Amino acid sequence: MNNLSIPRPVVILDFGSQLTQNIARRVRELGIYSEIHPFSTSIDQVKEKAPLAIILSGGPSSVFEQDAPSINPDLFKLGIPVLGICYGMQIMAKTLGGKVVPADIREYGVTGFYREKTISPLWTVFPDGDPVLMSHGDSIIDLPPGFSGAGHTKTTPYAAMENPKAKLFGVQFHPEVTQTRSGIKFIQTFLKDIAGIEPNWSLTGYIDRKVEEIRNSVKKDSLICALSGGIDSTVTALLCHRAVGKQFTAVYVDNGLMRAGETQSIVRDLQSLKLPLVVSHSSELFLKRLAGVKDPERKRKIIGRTFIHVFQKEAKQLGMPKYLAQGTLYPDVIESVSSKGSSSVIKSHHNVGGLPKRMPFSLVEPLRELFKDEVRIIGKELGLPDHFVHRQPFPGPGLAIRILGSITTDRIRMVREADRIVREELDGTDTGQSLWQYFAVLLPVHSVGVMGDQRTYENAIAVRTVTSVDGMTADIGEIPHNVLIRISHRIISEVRGINRVVHDISPKPPSTIEWE
Structure with missing residues (x-):
């Protein structure tokens, strides 16, 4: 292929998910060209792209909202394979005659996915109970005509659906994130086996x-x-x-x-x-x-x-x-x-x-x-x-967003010295190489301490360690307990004005990697 040529794309219609570009990235990892377009893209504009497949992203809206993003039902009559993800699955179901209701139990986080027995080969990539990332407050209770259930979780009866004859598929979970263990295999199976797409991009x-x-x-x-x-x-x-x-x-x-x-x-x-x-x-x-x-x-x-x-x-x-x-x-x-x-x-x-x-x-x-x-x-x-x-990501605003509250030369000194200690303890180690980022954050709180038999009322530092692939999602970065103790001891001993160290163990989402 000529490097400057633009192949036929997988079109991703964006309903506003923070993970939409993650879908595009997963497709590109498979060597397949993808383009993102707004959900409001007209059916004629979609046809002009001559897409090899269409993916409907998730989004922050509920299908019940007055101005909720909608979709032209003619999209599902093009004969092109379509995969709906989260909101994309819900809007597909609603548009084609299914019933979506507010869920009795909302699902946010990783849960087990159980595929049904009578289904197409697309779903065989998921062992029973395979972890998938859910993030939804609405659920489908009646499938559209021609669809069958392809999988469920303990609280969601239709966590996946399919109409193989029409080449239409939907999942309530997010296959594009690393928390969904078999997600990449699922996307690969959809694109290569269902849509028949060969690699066309680098x-x-x-x-x-x-x-x-x-x-x-x-x-x-x-x-x-x-x-x-x-x-x-x-x-x-x-x-x-x-x-x-x-x-x-x-x-x-x-x-x-x-x-x-x-x-x-x-x-x-x-x-x-x-x-x-x-x-x-x-x-x-x-x-x-x-x-x-x-x-x-x-x-x-x-x-x-x-x-x-x-x-x-x-x-x-x-x-x-x-x-x-x-x-x-x-x-x-x-x-x-x-x-x-x-x-x-x-x-x-x-x-x-x-x-x-x-x-x-x-x-x-x-x-x-x-x-x-x-x-x-x-x-x-x-x-x-x-x-x-392999240089560790560092935000454009620098230490300004790792200092919660006002910025002064003394507060810059504290977070800079604490960060130096964190890096000295982790740089070049196996633990450090396994992490996406590790750094110190100066918190806007003071706490009581005892140093040299004297009462102190000083600042607190949070140590942030995460693992990630692309920065869009991140897991807690575990470090050996003895290393964490050494980091804490050094910061309190060496950084004037700090008397307490805490370890941030929040994943993204719901937290962001940086504190500000």
Whole structure:
């Protein structure tokens, strides 16, 4: 296949789920091209795409709501295999004549799935009691004509349904998340065995397409990149540099909110990549504007506006480039704005929701549709060394969103020193390599302690450890008890102002990875 050609897609109609792009990612992992479109996409527009299969995502709505997202029933008459997930299954059932009601017992979390005996081969990937992730408040009690039940849980009689003759299938659970153990096998079976789709897409093609897009967009103008030193912005910079060469300059901003020793390490590493680099030391400006601000959304937006202010200043020194490149990923987008469907806003990101409406740059965001693990694959293909590719994710606002409450130089010191200890104890260990992220958070509470026979009333640190594949979902990251004790002892002993350490053991969802 020509890397620049666009194959026939699997069309994913987005009903607003925070996991919609996760579905697209699972499809791409199988080497199959996918596109996400709003649920309101017309039937004619769907036909123009000539999809090989259609997947209906989940969503935050109830089919009973007055303005609940709906679907054209003609979609189910196209003869194209359709898979409905969660809300997608419910709207399929309702549209085709089934009955959906508020569930007597809502299901949120992992539960066992039990397939029925008389079903098509699609469901054989699930052993009895196989764990699946449920997240629903409504349930189907009557199936549409022509459908049969394909599986149940202990509290949901129709956790899956099918009409093999019409090539229509539905699941109440989320096969696109890692908590559903056989979810990827299920999606693979649907796409390859039911829809008959052969692999037709690769990330190598994505690189070529994005380089060409950047080159065609920028033309003879100049381009600067917001470079944090993480994998996202570094890959963005390499793509931009490959596309426009000498028209490109990377700008690294030291905002005073980086981890211990990080600015020096980042600058050294970036210079080794031969990227044109400008370093702006702007910590005083950021801390001045953040003084007294406690609300996390205000923090993010202040940081976003200040980044733009700094870029404007640096841009003037560079002849005012027309384009600004950012390492925005899809998890940033899906949590910040409803760009594809009716998804709920979770939090603003400094490089998405925090941008001012009026700014002098046109944005270039070549990674906007990708997940972190995909970016790492691209980084390897672009020749990045392993320490770059596997660098732990670090949020754009830096330590500002790991300090709950006001930001002061002393509070930055406490969380920075605590974070350094966490990293020293886990970096390079088998435990650390098994984790997606590990870091310290300064909590907005004081507690009573006893140190040196004296009463103290000081701050508390939370240690956050998670495992994940793409950042959209995350499990609790377990670490050996003796290591946790050592981390706690060191933080309390070495970080002035801390007298208590707790371990955050919350998965995502319902929590997010970062606290703010």
